[in-house]
Amino acid sequence: MSKRLLYVEDNFADVTLFKEFLPEHIELMVISNGEQAQEYLGKLEKNGSLLPELIVLDINLPDISGFELLKTIKGSEALNHIPTIMFSSSSNERDVKNAYSHAANGYVTKEMDIDDYSHKLKSFIRYWFKTTELPEVIQ
Amino acid sequence: MPLSNLENFKTIFNAISDGISIIDPDGNHIAVNEAMTKITGFSHEEIYASRPPHCYWPEEELDNISAAFDKTLDGASVDFELLFKKKDGTRFPVSVYPSEIKSDDGDTKYFVATIKDLTEHKKQQQLLNETQFNYQVLLENTTELVCRHTLDGTFLFVSANVQDLLGYSPDELIGKNPYLYHHPDDVERIKRESHEIAMQNDKPPRIIYRFRKKDGTYLWLDTITHPLASSDGEVEQLVTVSRDVTDTKELEFELKRNLSDLKRSNEELENFAYVASHDLKEPLRMISGFSRLLGKKYADSLDDVANQYIQIIDDGAKRLEILISNLLSYSRTNSKEFVFEPTELSGVIQEALEANRQLLDENDAVVNVGQLPVLNLEPVQIKRVFANLIQNAVKYRSEAKPRIDISSKKFKDHHVISVRDNGVGIQPKDFERVFQIFKRSVPLEDQNGVGIGLAICKKIVEKHQGQIWIEQNEDQGVTFNILIPDKI
Structure with a gap:
């Protein structure tokens, strides 16, 4: 069964790279701005549709910032259980602290070296899907 | 004391500090006291032998003297300020108080003149006048x-x-x-x-x-x-x-304004360097990532020339990445708040050596660390300085086995820490240049070259209110000296 991943990222090149190294059997939803992402999640919640099992957020988005979006997700009872990872090229301490203070489940930097990037991306996605996988019975 | 007692009279007459002369109506001296001889410098004999105009009357003053006599004869009883003459010819001011003593029949019996030497008095007067004048001049000017x-x-x-x-x-x-x-x-x-x-x-x-x-x-x-x-x-x-002090005060205000402008502009520049280097990394990541991806994914369908081009793009991107990272690191050092604490320098040096352990071992380097003080330092930052200097000393080694001597010298209010190597050395003309951003004294041979390393070292030392400079060793290599003030 495939896993659902929501990636909020406005940069086409980043999305392309992300897709390039994304492990198989993942159903990827890409949204390129914060408000649309909020809207999308709100709709899923209302309709009782299947929620993503992992959310990956860029920090710099064209409208609201990734942090704002993170706040909304972690402030929502219906969504706050979804592992949400900040994925950014910034290694600024302030950004990292900001992420965790808003209850991000992880902060991953976009590596400069393509091999490192690919390795990191695959690892954290596998890690979070594995960690949050529930036993068959409950599913 | 009866006045008739001539001895007593004489004693008193001679004890008086003012000159007294008694003159008969013809102008001849009948009696002159001791003081009179002292004032004028003439002896009793000389004065008694003198006939008018007397020996102590200056020629130029004769008119005034006779006028004084006339006035006295007319019954005036006043002081006269006159000039008298000493035996050596010098003139001196006197105040003369003459009085006429008459006989029982009303004729002038003799004159008694009291003569006060005004030399000292005049001097004092002049001094006083001068002092007053000085004060006045001072006040007015x-x-x-x-x-x-x-x-x-x-x-x-x-x-x-x-x-x-x-x-x-x-x-x-x-x-x-x-x-x-x-x-x-x-x-x-x-x-x-x-x-x-x-x-x-x-x-x-x-x-x-x-x-x-x-x-x-x-x-x-x-x-x-x-x-x-x-x-x-x-x-x-x-x-x-x-x-x-209005002008000075205004200058001071202007200076303060300029300083705060400068501070703000520096902050803006640091912020700019940070933002620029961070934002530059984004597109660079794409250039580097996609060129590599292209090379990997399409290696088989591209010819050698195309693959070589991809390699060139990749190399350029890597070099640019190092430059940007260094710039970021430099601007971070600049904007970072330093917290100084008393720090054992020997501990910091040990950590800096540990950080370079592999490099030191591979090059069979000998490190000699002398007695080092406890200084007020930002330990993490100062460690970067020494790690950098140690790394350079080995990286730019000569044929000889690398040898590093780290020592400290105490001065009045500061210490100078020296890191001496026996490496390839630096041209004296480059002593200043190597501390500039992106300047290196040796050709770019490896991707991890220092470039900005010494600029960061300098920045860190300056944040300690210190100085860093290079000295040529007599035999081989250079010595980096770091001055750290005892009080920061």
């Missing part, structure tokens, strides 16, 4: 405002230059209290830091404050207040000496 005040500050005297300085005449201020003219924001400070201190009769306090001119604008005055105390130490009046 000084640019400093001099005032005398009662204990509550009321003006008792104001020097005339107040007119030029403040626009008031002295009379407009005398009797007024200066506090009426002080800038409201300065009043409390003047009371506290100047007025009250001066009343304690200790060191005269000095204060800079604003005084309102007649035209309503304010002048900055630099005032020293001296207490005038009575002999028992009781302060009775105050004297203030004030200087116009």
